Amino acid sequence: MTSTLLKRLGVALATIFGASIFTFVLLRKVPGDPARAIAGDTATEETIAALRKSMGLDDNLFVQYGNYMGSLLRGDFGFSYSTGNSVGTLLGQRLPATLELGLLSVIIAIVAAVLAASFAVYSRRRWPDQAVRFASSLAMGSPPFWIALLALMVFSIQLGIFPGPEGRLSPGMLKPPNITGMFTVDSLLAGQWATFANAAWHLLLPATIVALGPFAFLSRLYRNQLRGTLRETFVAVSQSHGLRRLPVFRRHVAPHGLLSLLPAASLLFADLLAGSLLVEKVFGWPGVGSMTADAIIQKDFAVVQAVLLLAAVLYVVVSLLADLLLTAADPRTRVGAR
């Protein structure tokens, strides 16, 4: 068990190291001169030279990398010149909004996928299976930003059921006290029901659209799992002992496959920074995704670098955790186990 853990940890650290080199080289060396980009086209050569010096761009690349990693470890993510804030502050402001959106969409995706796949497999007919497969193909093939536009047109402009692209709360609505930064959670904790309803109402449509891709992936995975499990002997044995189909399915078959959803769902969660990027942009959601999109257009290197690295670390850490959880839950997955 310890060796398994150490091995996984080593791989994770090596991966993060590789990712950090990659972001560093990409954003320091390739684009020519970050100082010139920050100073703008009208800056004089002296200004640029001074800026280069203050940013430490004249140092050796290894020294630069060392400095960069050193300040990262001290919690300093750099300075965003386009907004005039430190990147750490920006992330602190933006991350809860993305986290809220991401968490809800993962929950929606998992619940919908489990229900749809169970329905498709449990009813032994062809059409539910075909329908779920087609729905997941459609969800996989839909461009999220376009679906978001479509949903805004139908649900908010034509039908008026959901709010327009106005962010996390209706204009004029007061923010709940800042505890976690997630408005739905905070308003619940503070007992502000109207704010909770409003925040949830703003959250539902974007979260559903972000959930489309993960739903497609998870429903396929779970469907295949269920079909595999149904062929196992224990199912036939339980049924021949006189258990009915539904209890066998619910108590024995369905939980069996849930375990395999764990790593997949956690990786999808780690990927949400990218998944919510476009939807946030369409809905005016003030999260990390829309911040990144803006930073890229503004050529704000510090922000992009921080977000890239954050996404990579999130991915590695989450997949490590999922791995460990799975190892703890399922001895067959341990390294060296036969």
Next chain:
Amino acid sequence: MTAIAAPQAVVPARRRPFTSFLKRDRRLTLALSLLAALVVLTLLGPLLWRVQPEAINLGAVLQSPSFAHPMGTDDTGRDVMSRFLAGGQTSILAGLTIALIGAIVGCVAALLAGSMRGWVDTLFTWLTNSILCFPAILLAMAIAMALKPGVTAAVIGLSLHSFPWYMRTLRGEVMRLYGQDFIRSTMAIGAHPGRVLFRHVLPHLVPIMILQMAAVFGAAVLSLAALGYLGLGAQPPTAEWGEMITEGQQFFLTGQWWIAGFPGLGLLTAVTLTTVIADRAREVLDPRGEFTQAK
């Protein structure tokens, strides 16, 4: 005693024609022909529908679909149908390029890592892990920002993220093959390592590669459109489906749905069909269900 002549009726194992699966799977046939129709339409359409995609006509602004403009016109009077065809060409060709570059690089890397093992394998695995921990679109966005935003930068960025996918799946398969008896016996009778690699290992990778190419193609077309939508992919006035959606976005909400509607529909159709085809082809190419899905 009459010797019973064993009736050695040598019936040559009739090879099923390669296309027989088309007859067995109607849905696959339908999806394949629809996708082929879409591809042919976007590739050959501009030859038949001879309206310049960049031609501005301020006398015919924001017209709804009609006989003169089957998909309407946009806010500068450009014909949406000609832009739809040109944009589809950009999206599909770029998607194919990404799938191909990824397949070639990923396959070479997998063959190297899987056959040489040792530090080569460690190096490639590390590289793969380090790239795949970034979300594809973020990586492509950063690369588009570092280089000059455009279709080329987008293709480079997305290819960089696509080859590790191939590499990861193919590497496992190469390693599995090297443990199989038929490969071991080929090596035991002294076959040249190169011959083993190209005659015996490589052909077994083709079905997985095809499946993966379908998955990568779909994802690449969507990511490309996403980059275009954010202004980091194709630059106006080049027509590309994602970029067209950005242009039509403001009109979408005020009722002129056709500018952003048709390119979105094109994307949805192309990628959904690819997914359906990959799904169905899996049953033909991978009947044992061994290879996990790419994305």
